[in-house]
Amino acid sequence: MNNESRITDIVDFNPPRKLKKGQIAPFIDMAALPTNERDIVEITEKAFTGGAKFRNGDTLFARITPCLENGKTGKVSNLSDEVIGHGSTEFIVMTAKDSEIDEDYVYYLARLPEFRKFAQMRMTGTSGRQRVSWQDLAEFTFAFPEPEKRKAAGVFLKTIDDKIRLNTQTNQTLEQIAQAIYKSWFVDYEPTCAKAAVLAAGGSMAEAETAAMTAISGKTAADLAAPAQNHPARYQQLADLAAAFPAALVPTDDFGEIPEGWEVCTLKECSRKIQNGGTPKRGNAEFWDDGTIPWLSSGEVCNNKILIKSKEFITQSGLDNSSAKLVPSHSTLVAIYASPTAGKCSFCAFESTTNQAVCAVVPKSGYQYFNYFYLQRQEQYYVSQASGSAQQNISKKIVEETPIFQPTKEILSVFNKIIQPIMNKQISNLIENNKLEETRDSLLPKLLNGELKQQA
Structure with a gap:
């Protein structure tokens, strides 16, 4: 085991970054800093008036209670090259002296329970507004392994967080799909409106139901010809669903107009x-x-x-x-x-x-x-x-x-059949992420001090 050395051997705290007062630049609020994930999703733009300044690769460490105790820490990764961002005055910016070796290692060091406990023990100030200074964090010592082991530890832990990010992005897409279906059917009433518009223009019920099919599927009438030929059962299911939607809207006291036959x-x-x-x-x-x-x-x-x-x-x-x-x-x-x-x-x-x-x-x-x-x-x-x-x-x-x-039971049943696999996949991804987080957190201390020789 190596002798302990100061964290400042591998980390610069709050390094100087050039950003002019009043300049519009990417901004990260304290609320956007994650508690158990690496990536910072919400980045806005705001005029710089002061506070932390950072760039891609930097680690943001919340220094104030209760954010520090809650684990708010994130790694900046989605700014444009050479762009400087800014954020809360309650961030401490941690930058690797050698980014090629230690960029990821520094982020995981900021999540090390030993380091976080060290930070919490040095918080000062009135109750409810306690903070730790970067100067106190600079006193932290640790048995840092050799550079190649630090890089390997960072790469291995990064692989876990990359999978967590992929699952999270997949869930965001699935959420958007489910929300779009719900909005189309139960907020904008697109299938019913499509039917009503055709009938109001003098079209036939058959034409109205084709219009509803296009509203449900997102395909044109011409595009629907191929499924009718190649997947007749699937086409018939779509046709049956379109037929189940009402062809008119009726007024209500609470919702304005809703599809005819649906009960408030x-x-x-x-x-x-x-x-x-x-x-x-x-x-x-x-x-x-x-x-x-x-x-x-x-x-x-x-x-x-x-x-x-x-x-x-x-x-x-x-x-x-x-x-x-x-x-x-x-x-x-x-x-x-x-x-x-x-x-x-x-x-x-x-x-x-x-x-x-x-x-x-x-x-x-x-x-x-x-x-x-x-x-x-x-x-x-x-x-x-x-x-x-x-x-x-x-x-x-x-x-x-x-x-x-209340929509009709037939429409509700089809909605459930579509939404259930979407929800189940989101739940499955969340469960996998939870297991990945547990694996990452259990291995992190031994990886960071070099005890684990093999990271594969």
Whole structure:
């Protein structure tokens, strides 16, 4: 094992970068800094007035509570060459002295538990606004391995994060596809509008249904000729779906015009039950220690579109002696406390319990995806319904009485058949990412100090 040396042997902290006051440049906000991922997705543009300055390859390290404790750290990777970006004054920029050897190694060093603990122990300031200085971080010492081992460790860990990024990008694409289908059918009513337009112009019902088929498939009538010949069964399914959409829109009080025959109702009527959660008494170890029942907070609901795990667990005794309730898989969870988070929702892919700041919408058969996509679009509605002097909340009653409409069972069934594999693939990718993160984090300390000789 090598003798320990200062981190400044391989890292420059807050290196000088040229950026003029008032210059418009890429900007990264603290909120965009990830907690357990490498890549920074949200980069905007803003006039430079001060703060951290960085370029591609730099690591951004959050130095203020609670961001430091929460693990906010990211690697800058998607700026144009030679472009300088800027960000929060609460970032510390870490740059490898030798980027060819240590660029990735430095990022993973910033995620090393030993380094993060060192940083937390040196935070100063008033409660709630504590920070660590880069000068204190510069005192960190570590048994750094030889350059070739550092580079190999960075390459291996980068391969894991590259796979995580690919899965994340795939999920973003799948989400966009699912949202586009939902919007077309249930927001813009494109199949119905296409039918209605043809009939209004004097066309036949056959022509109207062909128009609906083009709206559903995204293909022209000419393009549909080939599937009719080569895949008659698939073509017939599309034709049957087009026929199932109404041919006219009718006015309603809550939604303006909706397809004829679809019924306006409340969310409660599309659900088996709607329930709030609860929190077992924190001081009672019997309710928490060695718990195996997942328990979700509203923060987890607000920060994840699809949930595959919980951070905390309660015991059966905790469940039995509190207001916490089991929530079946495929329910939609709605945060109900403290605007602007009130109204945010997520799809829960596993059986769990929640705290009292979450309202669980347990769907009726066939409504698990429809309810979720519908509620994703209701955040502003819930914000408008929030009330309270100390903090703006919504209630279970408001969630229950949320106006919604019911499509026909035939259309809902086809929607589920299309959306289910999309959702299942997203869930599968999230589960794989979770396993990759666990692998990465378990190997990271030994890779960084050179103990693991083989990284393949």
